[in-house]
Amino acid sequence: MPKIVIFALDFFGNMAGIYIHIPFCASRCSYCDFFSTLKLGEMGADYVDALLAEARLRRNELLTERVTNLYVGGGTPSQLPLPLISRLVMGLREIIDLSHVEEFTIEANPDDVTGEWCDCVKSLGVNRVSMGVQSFEDKILRLVGRRHTAGQVADAVNHLRMSGIDNISIDLIYGLPGQTVESWTATVRQAIALEPWHISAYGLTYEEGTRLWQQRERGEVVEVPEEQCLEMYRILVELLRQAGFEHYEISNFAMPGCYSRHNSSYWNDTPYLGLGAAAHSYDGRVRSSNPCDLHGYINRIMAGLPANEKEELTLYQRYDERVMLGLRTSLGVSAESLRDDFGDIVFHHFLREAKRHIEAGNLKQVDGFRYVLTANGIMLSDSVIRDLMWDE
Ligand code: SF4
Numbered sequence: 001m002p003k004i005v006i007f008a009l010d011f012f013g014n015m016a017g018i019y020i021h022i023p024f025c026a027s028r029c030s031y032c033d034f035f036s037t038l039k040l041g042e043m044g045a046d047y048v049d050a051l052l053a054e055a056r057l058r059r060n061e062l063l064t065e066r067v068t069n070l071y072v073g074g075g076t077p078s079q080l081p082l083p084l085i086s087r088l089v090m091g092l093r094e095i096i097d098l099s100h101v102e103e104f105t106i107e108a109n110p111d112d113v114t115g116e117w118c119d120c121v122k123s124l125g126v127n128r129v130s131m132g133v134q135s136f137e138d139k140i141l142r143l144v145g146r147r148h149t150a151g152q153v154a155d156a157v158n159h160l161r162m163s164g165i166d167n168i169s170i171d172l173i174y175g176l177p178g179q180t181v182e183s184w185t186a187t188v189r190q191a192i193a194l195e196p197w198h199i200s201a202y203g204l205t206y207e208e209g210t211r212l213w214q215q216r217e218r219g220e221v222v223e224v225p226e227e228q229c230l231e232m233y234r235i236l237v238e239l240l241r242q243a244g245f246e247h248y249e250i251s252n253f254a255m256p257g258c259y260s261r262h263n264s265s266y267w268n269d270t271p272y273l274g275l276g277a278a279a280h281s282y283d284g285r286v287r288s289s290n291p292c293d294l295h296g297y298i299n300r301i302m303a304g305l306p307a308n309e310k311e312e313l314t315l316y317q318r319y320d321e322r323v324m325l326g327l328r329t330s331l332g333v334s335a336e337s338l339r340d341d342f343g344d345i346v347f348h349h350f351l352r353e354a355k356r357h358i359e360a361g362n363l364k365q366v367d368g369f370r371y372v373l374t375a376n377g378i379m380l381s382d383s384v385i386r387d388l389m390w391d392e
Helices: 040-062 082-095 115-123 138-143 150-162 181-193 211-217 226-242 261-267 294-302 315-327 335-342 344-359 375-379 381-388
Strands: 015-022 066-074 103-108 128-134 167-174 198-203 246-249 252-254 272-275 280-282 286-289 309-312 363-366 370-373
Touching: 015 040, 015 082, 015 261, 040 082, 040 272, 040 294, 066 261, 082 115, 103 261, 115 150, 128 150, 150 167, 167 181, 167 226, 181 198, 181 226, 198 226, 226 246, 226 375, 246 261, 261 315, 315 335, 315 344, 315 370, 315 381, 335 344, 344 363, 344 381, 375 381
Parallel strands: 015 066, 015 272, 066 103, 103 128, 128 167, 167 198
Antiparallel strands: 198 252, 246 252, 272 280, 280 286, 286 309, 363 370
C-alpha cells in the first residue's frame, strides 16, 4: 500500500513536465500504430545524442516553471541499453534543473525488468515504473505479438519492489481477440493481486493499417462485440473500486494519492516539454509536435534547428480540449472557469448542452459549479463529450 500522498490534482501551480519519447521496440505488437522502429542497434546512441541536443536547444521553454515530473515513454524505453539510459538521464540533469522532480516514470516491458535494470533506473532517480502488461493470458499475449508471458509480470514486480520501486503502474487492454468476460475478470483480479498503485485500462481499437486490422479483414480474428466490451469495462470499474482504487479518469485508476502526474498534466493544462521523434509539447497556449521520422528528427536537431511544428489553438479549440479532457476526469469541468476563460457565448453553449445531459442522467453537478460524468455518462462518454464540444 502506498504510504505517501504524492499529489492532488488541484495543486499544480507553476509546474511543468518533461516527456521523452524512446521510439524503439524489440518487435511490433499487432494492434499498435504508435511511432516506433526496430532499429535501436543502429540508431540508439545517435538518438540519445539528439535528445540531449534538443534539450539544450529548448531548455528556455521551461525557464519559468519548475519541472516536477519526468516521463520516459515509448516505444519501449526498457529496451534502451543501460549505458544509454544512464547517459540520457545524467546528461539531461546537466541541461535542465530536475531537482524538483517528484515523479520520474519510465515505461517498461515486463520481460526487460531484471534486477540489474531496476537497480540502474532506481539509481538514476526513477521512482515509478509503468508496465505494459495488457493481459494475463499467454495465448492472447502471443496472438497480439507481445514478447512477455504472464509469469514474467510477477517476476518484474518482485524485482521492482526488491530495488525499492513501489510505485508500479500496470497497463491492461480489454476487448482483445479471444478474450471473454470471464478471462478478462481473471486478468483484472490478477492485476489487483500484484498490488500495483495504479492501473490504466484501455479498450482495444482496430487501427487501420495495423497487422491486427488486416487479420480482422481476412477473418483471422474476431472482434469482441461492443456490448461485451462495455461489460468488461463495468467489471473493471467495479473490481477496482472494491480493491480501493479511485477512478480518477475514464481509463485510469489509482490508490489514494497515487494519480499519475504525467497523465494528469494532459488533462489539467499543465505545460510539458516533449523531447524526441513524435513527441508533443504544450506551453499553455501553443501545442507543437516533432516529426514521426527518426532520421529527419536527428538530422534537424544535430544541425541546431528545432524539429517541432507549432499549432496555436483557437479559443474554440482550447474550449473543446478543456471539455474533452476535463470531463474524462473525476474532477470534471468547472463552468465558472469556462466563462472566465472562453466568454459568455461558449459558456451558454456548454450550459445548454449540459442541461440536456443532466436530465438524461449522464452528467451531474458537484460543488455547485463542477460538471462531472455520471456512471451512466461514462459509458456514453464519447457522445456526451461530443455534444458539449463547440467543434468549429
Ligand atoms: S511495445 Fe508498445 S510501442 Fe512497441 S509495438 Fe508494442 S504496443 Fe507498440
